[in-house]
Amino acid sequence: MILFQCDYNEGAHPRVMEKLMETNLEQTVGYGEDEHCAHAAELIRKACGNESLAVHFLVGGTQANMTVIAAALRPHQGVIAAQTGHINCHETGAVESTGHKVLALPHKDGKISAAQVERLCREHREDASFEHTVQPKMVYISNPTEYGTLYTAKELEELSAACRRNGLYLFLDGARLGYGLAAADNELDLPFIASCCDVFYIGGTKVGALFGEAVVMSNDELKRDFRYFIKQKGGMLAKGRLLGVQFEALMEDGLYLEISRRADRLADKLREAFVRCGFPMLVESRTNQIFPVMPDAVLKELSGRYGFSWQERVDDTHSAVRFCTSWATREENVDRLIADLEKMGPIR
Amino acid sequence: MILFQCDYNEGAHPRVMEKLMETNLEQTVGYGEDEHCAHAAELIRKACGNESLAVHFLVGGTQANMTVIAAALRPHQGVIAAQTGHINCHETGAVESTGHKVLALPHKDGKISAAQVERLCREHREDASFEHTVQPKMVYISNPTEYGTLYTAKELEELSAACRRNGLYLFLDGARLGYGLAAADNELDLPFIASCCDVFYIGGTKVGALFGEAVVMSNDELKRDFRYFIKQKGGMLAKGRLLGVQFEALMEDGLYLEISRRADRLADKLREAFVRCGFPMLVESRTNQIFPVMPDAVLKELSGRYGFSWQERVDDTHSAVRFCTSWATREENVDRLIADLEKMGPIR
Amino acid sequence: MILFQCDYNEGAHPRVMEKLMETNLEQTVGYGEDEHCAHAAELIRKACGNESLAVHFLVGGTQANMTVIAAALRPHQGVIAAQTGHINCHETGAVESTGHKVLALPHKDGKISAAQVERLCREHREDASFEHTVQPKMVYISNPTEYGTLYTAKELEELSAACRRNGLYLFLDGARLGYGLAAADNELDLPFIASCCDVFYIGGTKVGALFGEAVVMSNDELKRDFRYFIKQKGGMLAKGRLLGVQFEALMEDGLYLEISRRADRLADKLREAFVRCGFPMLVESRTNQIFPVMPDAVLKELSGRYGFSWQERVDDTHSAVRFCTSWATREENVDRLIADLEKMGPIR
């Protein structure tokens, strides 16, 4: 059984593991106040081209989302997100459990637009009973989105401007940011993201680390007292240096982008094979998640040999599913899957 | 600089690291539903002598405390704890952030008694305005406590009986459980703890793992839907197998107790040296935390060479401080500290 | 200026005020444990034909919704509601502020169906990552709905059956229940509602009282400890007898239905006039809320003499607005509005 169902089926990239081994018996202070964390933060600030950024390391994505949002909002405020946004769908109501409504908007391939944000803010302002509704205060986007799609530079810039005009924070969930930055059609880089967003994170869990997300903040309001929140929400790792060490490994020598690029290349290869074999994509994207639409009979056959995840029903006999590549995907496994696809298709 | 200030200054025990390396490129499903977690849970159920226990792995102690308590209580209910309890003092109000009051009781060397619990419950029942006060529903204890002390078998049994009589859950925070179980004066074992408590955890972070706490539940009410809570509170590790793998290493071949015993022995050695040199203990205990009372001038001198943590002021010229040993403590460092102590004392 | 914008523009029905005056200097115990509350609860139990119901009096609707929902749900559970449901739209995220997600469903004239509830529950059960999503545990409906529409007996019975099959509580918000029960096309009565719902409330604020909602519970799980929640959520009125006294006045001698019937009759009269004058209704209903669709120019003219509330834009030149009647509406004011409408229409 070969697993393609997610990008966290393996441990960490060998260079990450090596560095964990090397530093294992070093003595450091706890809670992320050690030199590895300081150094990793420095590397990230450099990569973002901004020395004034605050960088904090958290263990996972839901934790990062919940902690950032709970720290940013007052109790009567909510966070705007796509209906398909991870915080709206797949975090067991973590945001609501901290007291805040997710103001869900219809999406286009997992994305929302500046125009949608403007409209929602205007409607709130103009509502005669505005105090009876949740005040929008933050926009949450993911990049790549849950559909593997990317925001263009223009889209992100416009969202950023809409947020500033309306007094909202812009928060970018970068759980798979590496696969976005390395994609063939990507238009963004870290300095640009850092300048557009009030806060975002660079995902480690899905991009070569055992675990870890580097939260980067440019907005001073959000920086204030943030470590209290990490502790209160259960995210302060006693041996915090484990996060620093891993991000040192990922950010030194371009490892983060290098392994992302490879995963995207394998995804492209697989995507082309799906299409060639007659299985169209649910959405167009060039990152490490692939969403082919396939006949249920074919899926049943494949499921004996490959792990993938179910996405959505398309019609009575077809479903969209998800295959992921990652830094750990072996090319031979991709080739084996392609060979199996070619045996089946093109069919309808 | 030699650090004794906590038991999480290093990484993980070499056998833990080895096992992480060995399994690093295995493919498994995520979120703790893999075979390593299943196997580690099985080892723990065996060690507790009870096949019906639920076992869940969380990343850290505050997270475990907050998740267990939030899952157990209805909104009008509170958790009884010693004033010195970790949930009352050192978790940035994590329990309150989930909506619950900590009902703090005076402590004796970090411990609370069945009689105190009975009294509080009786007072609540007999209060004419009982509905205007928080309903007690859980007792939280730590063992070893924050002062390194241990509950006797009789004390734990009585607490358990008091809880059952009053319809309370008994929750034991075992962040340092290994150092308790291995202590010279310990009276408890895992089967006894599992039979007395509704829920407890076996701490990994401070006892040989990179991170991880194994939450063990005997009460069926608490077991129900617990994984939803892990996810909602941000504690569900994507690569959940990392927790399983580490607990496999710790629970196989008695490693957990073996390394705890060594740490306790080094603590005993150090404790005797402190006393011999004229520095009395703040509290009597035999686990890995040592609380000598020392003149401030001596502390100042020591602080140039050794890391330790400040505990409390004793009088105008003396303070109590904390030195910890751990699985990672090198005997040569203990010996060097003892030599330095002997050069200073006995003095007053 | 004559106000039709809501059903709480005046104080209380004269018989309610009288009774408050009569009892004003009586001495009673506080917090709703007095004889007036006991008597009012008894009257409600009788009207519902069920002696085992628990009855609690709260001050307002948002408070009642929030308190009931927070008491019923565990933290990982959510409440299903129509997108137009009051808890989803007009309570500033009160439900979310207690930690719970509102699982919003598309509506039909403000109503949701048993089939929708079944589908959502089935999808949750069958979702491979169900623990990553909020668990549905309650269905919230309002009757009359926010559009003035009513559930038929069959619809309510089916919703009730769907809830029982799926282990959900059914909660009916009856802020305007009187206007529903008294409507020409109503099929429900209190015993039937009490048998279908786990909890519902009989609205006083909008139906003749100064304030007050009588929460009625048939499900024993919900009854337990409910007064703690009333206190914790700020809803326990010190002079609780004020609620009892008002509901005594409303429930004795059929006052509640009598004044509701009159308001519905005036609404019918007004509705017919709107339609006769060429202003169609946004939705069909027979309760005290009327939603005519009118040209913006006409609305502008009317707004100088009458208060009404804006509902939604229909097209570039038309909007739907809301006119309410209530127990306090004077027939002469209705007649004056009708005369003004007749002067304008039929027009386009």
Next chain:
Amino acid sequence: MILFQCDYNEGAHPRVMEKLMETNLEQTVGYGEDEHCAHAAELIRKACGNESLAVHFLVGGTQANMTVIAAALRPHQGVIAAQTGHINCHETGAVESTGHKVLALPHKDGKISAAQVERLCREHREDASFEHTVQPKMVYISNPTEYGTLYTAKELEELSAACRRNGLYLFLDGARLGYGLAAADNELDLPFIASCCDVFYIGGTKVGALFGEAVVMSNDELKRDFRYFIKQKGGMLAKGRLLGVQFEALMEDGLYLEISRRADRLADKLREAFVRCGFPMLVESRTNQIFPVMPDAVLKELSGRYGFSWQERVDDTHSAVRFCTSWATREENVDRLIADLEKMGPIR
């Protein structure tokens, strides 16, 4: 049976009731945006000598406390209070239910001091693990306290200065403020309170109204968006004018102080009688709450004819109890109780 157990055993002062009757059929907009609320707020601003104060009307004390505190604090912040403070003891954990820890301090007759606040803030700042503890951000005091005592002008001024030095808000719970302002030994007036506190409230429920607390804010940070919080926490009364009308009655022509003065005079009369008859006071105070220490046998006898509330056990045979007077207390009832006391004492 004559009730002295609290100051909310009756309805409202006749002049309040009259005004409610007079205005009953007026049409006004809802939610406190009517002219009565505006006028009552204006009267309060005048009485406080500060036109820039924000005034909001809430229904009850727990609701006011919870709403103000939840609006003021970020999630990692807590509120300092006396251990005997109402928010710590008698609100079913309402503050904690909004996510915040009450940082309870030892009290002196229900009061806390500037020195205690300074010490707690200093300890927090100097704590090496300060981020692991709740950040103090507000001081809550009640005046009169739960023991009927009053802060002196100097004490309040010092608390205010300590709060400003440490960046804390000062919040005064004035549920019984009238009885404080009218007391023989009172040193405070409304302008002074308004200048010392960031927020406080003028209690109506216990001082002549059916219900209602007027929250007064001087700090601009607290004013912002406060109506959202009133709505979210369930405190926005649909017929908000009821609060305005009642406070108009209380604040016009000095009614509020006049009825408070009378209640305090009756309390003084009763207090002297208790002492004269050999029943000492638990604490010294001159407001409307009296705490005599009495033999249990005497209490048993009294309890057949008088309602009073139990306060605390003093020794094996004596308890302290509470008798309250209020605006509604009849002098003949006070005289009857005094006569009964004189028949019993001086004894013991």
